[in-house]
Amino acid sequence: MRKPVRILMWLALAVLGALAVATIALHRGEQINAMWLVVAAFCSYALGYRFYGKFVAAKVLALDPQRATPAERLDNGRDFVPTNKWVVFGHHFAAIAGPGPLVGPVLAAQFGYLPGTMWILAGAVFGGCVQDFVILLFSVRRDGKSMTEMAREEIGRVGGFVAYVAVISIIVILLGVAALIVVNALKSSPWGAFTIAMTIPIALLMGVYLRRLRPGKVLETSALGFILVMLAIWGGQWISQTPPVARIFTLTAPTLAILIIIYGFAASALPVWLLLAPRDYLSTFVKLGTIALLAFGIVVLRPALHMPPLTRFIDGSGPVFAGKIFPFAFITIACGAISGFHALISSGTTPKLIRREPETRMVGYGAMMAESLVAIMATIAACVLQPGTYFAINSPAGVVGAAPETAAATISSWGFPISAAQMQSLAEAVGEQTLYNRTGGAPAFAVGMAHIFSSSLGGQAVMALWYHFAIMFEALFILTILDAGTRVGRFMVQDALGHIWKPLGRTSWYPSILTTSALIVGAWGYFLWQGVKDPLGGINSLWPLFGISNQLLATVALCVATTIIIKLGKARYAAVTLVPLAWLVSVTFTASWHKMFDPDPRIGFLAHAQQLATAAPLSHEVSRLIFNDRLDAAVTGVLIVMVALILVESGREWARVLSGRKQASVKEAPFVASRFAMEEPL
Amino acid sequence: MRHIRGIIGTVMAALREIFDEAAYGRFLARQDLPSSRSAYAAFLREHVVAKAQRPRCC
Numbered sequence: 001m002r003k004p005v006r007i008l009m010w011l012a013l014a015v016l017g018a019l020a021v022a023t024i025a026l027h028r029g030e031q032i033n034a035m036w037l038v039v040a041a042f043c044s045y046a047l048g049y050r051f052y053g054k055f056v057a058a059k060v061l062a063l064d065p066q067r068a069t070p071a072e073r074l075d076n077g078r079d080f081v082p083t084n085k086w087v088v089f090g091h092h093f094a095a096i097a098g099p100g101p102l103v104g105p106v107l108a109a110q111f112g113y114l115p116g117t118m119w120i121l122a123g124a125v126f127g128g129c130v131q132d133f134v135i136l137l138f139s140v141r142r143d144g145k146s147m148t149e150m151a152r153e154e155i156g157r158v159g160g161f162v163a164y165v166a167v168i169s170i171i172v173i174l175l176g177v178a179a180l181i182v183v184n185a186l187k188s189s190p191w192g193a194f195t196i197a198m199t200i201p202i203a204l205l206m207g208v209y210l211r212r213l214r215p216g217k218v219l220e221t222s223a224l225g226f227i228l229v230m231l232a233i234w235g236g237q238w239i240s241q242t243p244p245v246a247r248i249f250t251l252t253a254p255t256l257a258i259l260i261i262i263y264g265f266a267a268s269a270l271p272v273w274l275l276l277a278p279r280d281y282l283s284t285f286v287k288l289g290t291i292a293l294l295a296f297g298i299v300v301l302r303p304a305l306h307m308p309p310l311t312r313f314i315d316g317s318g319p320v321f322a323g324k325i326f327p328f329a330f331i332t333i334a335c336g337a338i339s340g341f342h343a344l345i346s347s348g349t350t351p352k353l354i355r356r357e358p359e360t361r362m363v364g365y366g367a368m369m370a371e372s373l374v375a376i377m378a379t380i381a382a383c384v385l386q387p388g389t390y391f392a393i394n395s396p397a398g399v400v401g402a403a404p405e406t407a408a409a410t411i412s413s414w415g416f417p418i419s420a421a422q423m424q425s426l427a428e429a430v431g432e433q434t435l436y437n438r439t440g441g442a443p444a445f446a447v448g449m450a451h452i453f454s455s456s457l458g459g460q461a462v463m464a465l466w467y468h469f470a471i472m473f474e475a476l477f478i479l480t481i482l483d484a485g486t487r488v489g490r491f492m493v494q495d496a497l498g499h500i501w502k503p504l505g506r507t508s509w510y511p512s513i514l515t516t517s518a519l520i521v522g523a524w525g526y527f528l529w530q531g532v533k534d535p536l537g538g539i540n541s542l543w544p545l546f547g548i549s550n551q552l553l554a555t556v557a558l559c560v561a562t563t564i565i566i567k568l569g570k571a572r573y574a575a576v577t578l579v580p581l582a583w584l585v586s587v588t589f590t591a592s593w594h595k596m597f598d599p600d601p602r603i604g605f606l607a608h609a610q611q612l613a614t615a616a617p618l619s620h621e622v623s624r625l626i627f628n629d630r631l632d633a634a635v636t637g638v639l640i641v642m643v644a645l646i647l648v649e650s651g652r653e654w655a656r657v658l659s660g661r662k663q664a665s666v667k668e669a670p671f672v673a674s675r676f677a678m679e680e681p682l
Numbered sequence: 683m684r685h686i687r688g689i690i691g692t693v694m695a696a697l698r699e700i701f702d703e704a705a706y707g708r709f710l711a712r713q714d715l716p717s718s719r720s721a722y723a724a725f726l727r728e729h730v731v732a733k734a735q736r737p738r739c740c
Contacts, residue, residue: 077712078728083699090696098739167737174740215722218701272734273726281701288700335740344737484738491735507735550740 010050017043024117024309031304034380037117038298041376045369048125053365056130060565060573061137063357068674070143071354080144082355082676085362092350093367094284096132096342097291099478100335100550101375103181106441106448107543108332109382109390110320114309115329116336116379123330123337124372127580131554132342133364134561134577139347140354141668147347151556151646153667154563158649162642163556164492169639170341170549171489172520176527177542178478178485179264181440183256183532184539185475190249191240191431191468193256196475197249198232199282200263206278222285225278229286229476233468240431250433257532260482261525267483268490268517276483283480290473294377297452307383307390312414319395320439321540322602327591331547336375338580340553342368343560356676381448382441388418389426389435393444396537397437407436431464439537442478446470489520530628533621540602541632544595545639551588552639555581559650566654567664585643592640596633605633705729 001009020040023032057063074080083091108116139145145153148167152160186192206225214220239245251259267275316324321332335341346364354360382390391411392400400407404420411418427435430450435443450466457466491507493516498505504512531538558581565574598604601611609629612622656662698704706717706725715721 077708078705081708084692084695086692087696087699087704090693091699094700096739100740170740171737178740211722211726212719215719216703216706216717216725218703218706219697222701272731273723276734277726277730284700339740341737341740345739348736481738481740484734487734488737546740 010047013043013046017047021118021121025114027309029308031306033302033304034298034384035302037113037305037376037380040117041121041373044121044125045373048129049361049365049369052125053129053133053361056133056365056576057358057361060570060576061134061360063137063360065356065358065679066673066677067141067357068672068676069140069351069354069357070669071352072674072676073669073672074143074352079349080352083353085355085359088350088353088355088359088363089367091353092345092363093370094288095345095349096339096367096371097287097374098335098341098481099178099181099474100339100341101371102378102445102474103441104333104543104547105336105375105378106382106445107320107394107539108329109307109379109444110311110313110318110394111325111329112308112310112314113305113379113383115314115325116333117376119330119333120336120372120375120379123333124368124375127554127583128338128342128372129365129368130576130580131338131340131557131561132346132368133361134565135343135557136346136351136354136364137357137360138561138564139351140357140360143669144351145347147343147557147560150347150564151560154560154567155646155650155653158645159556159560162646162649163553164496165638165642166340166549166553166556167344168489168492169635169642170546170553171485171492172523173527173542173546173549173635175264175482175485175489175520175524176531177539177546178481179257179260179524179528180531180538180542181442182260182475182478182482183253183528184438184440184537185442185446185471186251186256187253188250188433189240189471190246191236191464192471192475193249193251194239195229195232195236195468195472196479198235199229199279199472199476199479200275202228202232203275203279203282206282207274210278211273218281221278222281225282226285226289229282229472233465233472236468237431237464253532254529257525257528260479261521261528263479264482264486264525265517265521268486268521269513272487276487279476279480280484283476286473287477290470291374291377294381294449294452295373297449297457298377298380301452301456303380303384303452303455305380305383306386308387311387316600316603319391319399321543322600323544323591323594323598327587327594328544330587331544331551331591333375334547334550336372336378338551338554338584339371340550340555340557342371343553343557356674356679378445381445381452383448384451385444385448386418387416388412389423389447390444391416392418392423393435393438393447394441395437396439396535396540398535398537400437402437404434404436429460429463430467432467437537439539441539442471442474445474486517486520486524489523490516493519530631533624534628535625536602541605541628544591545632545635548588548592548595548636548639551584552643555584555588555643556646558584559646563650563653564666566657567666569664571658585647588643589640592636592643595636605629605636609633702729702733 071082148163151163314325400410449470454463561577601608
């Protein structure tokens with residue numbers, strides 16, 4: 001294409017993007033179409049990738065097509081395999097796409113669609129994509145080393161220690177909050193509980209089929225598993241309409257929590273091939289299909305957004321979670337804009353598959369753009385709902401009241417009219433007994449998705465099927481994170497305990513497996529139980545904790561990246577990671593301070609504990625709630641000390657290098673010429 | 683038509699990588715084995731167990 005045409009094309013795209021952002025930002029008092037969000041996202045990503053991503057690639061990282069990657073130099077057909085860039089892109093995206101970008105934006109929609117959308121776009125283009133990209137490239141240049149190893153080598157032992165603590169914290173808190181989301185989605189829902197229960201025997205069946213009947217035919221097995229899950233969803237409707245059977249699957253939140261804790265322990269201790277691996281395949285199959293389906297649905301059906309751009313809850317009085325738009329919108333969105341967890345994937349399998357250095361931009365920067373688009377779709381799914389419906393589903397009974405009439409009246413008094421009859425009718429349409437107090441984001445996302453699809457594909461008659469498909473998708477997805485995360489946490493604890501007593505480090509020694517599994521399950525199980533028993537629904541306390549731990553991990557990643565950039569002699573470009581780092585630090589510190597010391601009992605853990613201690617007689621239940629508040633405050637405190645530690649340690653390293661007191665040296669693998677160097681430029 | 687076939691081929695290759703079919707193929711080639719129950723069991727011991735130790739994203 002000729003240069004003037006290219007310039008005109010990019011100018012047109014910039015104008016279209018600006019128009020879309022202006023429409024999103026400036027419309028007041030009337031609905032806008034969801035397509036404006038999609039157009040704004042598409043234009044932002046295209047411009048970000050073409051100009052900012054290219055600038056980072058050329059000036060900051062100086063990607064070198066002549067330099068052989070570890071996939072080429074160490075090619076062993078096992079871990080190191082030079083792979084087509086599109087295949088690596090798909091693989092990387094499938095690995096980074098988790099429930100976070102679906103849940104966070106749904107919760108943040110309580111502020112309206114505007115804050116979430118703006119942060120998802122800006123945060124991804126200037127923060128998340130850059131983080132994933134630079135960490136991927138730096139790992140590629142270090143033979144695929146993990147972020148923890150890079151932190152230890154480049155920042156020092158404190159860096160490695162903080163990275164380890166951050167990973168363990170995020171795993172434990174993530175699993176606790178993820179399990180809580182499943183509990184809130186499945187409580188009193190025989191249809192949902194039956195469908196999810198059936199995924200366990202289906203996964204076991206897949207494991208046996210794959211190992212005994214059709215070895216290696218994973219796609220075929222996953223497709224069969226998917227058909228069986230569809231049958232389970234269809235069968236769930238019959239279950240929910242047959243009272244004697246429905247009673248068996250109508251479970252309370254505490255019962256579900258206990259079942260999930262038992263499941264987590266069993267899945268961590270069972271052979272991988274039997275349950276974990278087939279479940280992982282099934283979950284990935286459903287995940288990729290559903291994300292594609294949702295994207296298709298939004299683009300083709302172009303639903304209108306009923307949520308206003310900004311709600312009154314930007315003042316911090318929100319029912320879904322308490323706290324002002326700054327910093328809580330940013331903490332809540334988490335993975336849709338920037339996720340520290342991605343740095344683990346970018347320094348895990350992916351760098352060992354990259355064929356040429358220039359491909360890291362497409363894989364690292366590009367896959368995060370796709371993840372951010374998933375977050376935009378989640379925002380749309382939440383905002384197509386009538387605000388009254390959204391708040392009725394997401395508000396805990398402790399805020400709006402337990403009785404339907406009370407809850408409807410409270411929500412209507414906020415200016416979002418809803419009646420108990422409307423909510424009952426919606427619950428019946430989706431095959432549930434009630435949709436009140438379904439905190440956690442998953443049910444609201446499912447209702448939104450069902451709303452989008454049922455408006456044209458099958459109509460109201462199949463709304464219940466769409467709803468339960470979405471619930472199954474989210475619960476399956478989350479339970480897979482739960483069993484895999486428990487096992488990963490177990491390995492990390494075994495690795496650490498092995499330094500104290502060698503047998504505890506043996507991953508195949510059963511006493512060690514059982515002890516460490518119990519430790520990890522006990523840790524996240526405690527948070528889950530705390531959330532289930534919390535009168536404010538649990539999400540109010542736990543999701544911000546998850547957000548803070550996730551952003552802590554991103555802080556570690558950006559500190560590592562900044563340190564390497566400075567050591568490369570490119571301090572003048574350090575702003576590309578320093579600016580998002582400074583933003584994350586301000587968000588994380590402010591959110592942590594509020595969660596610990598805010599005088600509002602709905603926000604501050606210690607204020608809530610104080611309120612309980614003074615307002616009620618100290619029963620066993622109240623004492624436990626007070627202990628939980630203090631524990632959450634302590635966990636937040638530990639996380640923030642970790643942020644401070646990594647910052648101080650990184651700052652000292654930067655000062656030493658910049659002042660010339662320390663010779664800058666990076667631990668890159670030596671240059672070897674690539675045989676792929678002459679391939680066409682990207 | 684060739685373009686569409688190319689896109690489908692890339693998508694299938696990505697799916698085979700995501701679902702470990704490509705890794706199993708490489709394992710068979712590396713070990714010079716035909717696909718069988720025992721070969722797949724050996725692959726699972728080597729690959730899937732190692733995969734289970736990697737963090738999953740949130």
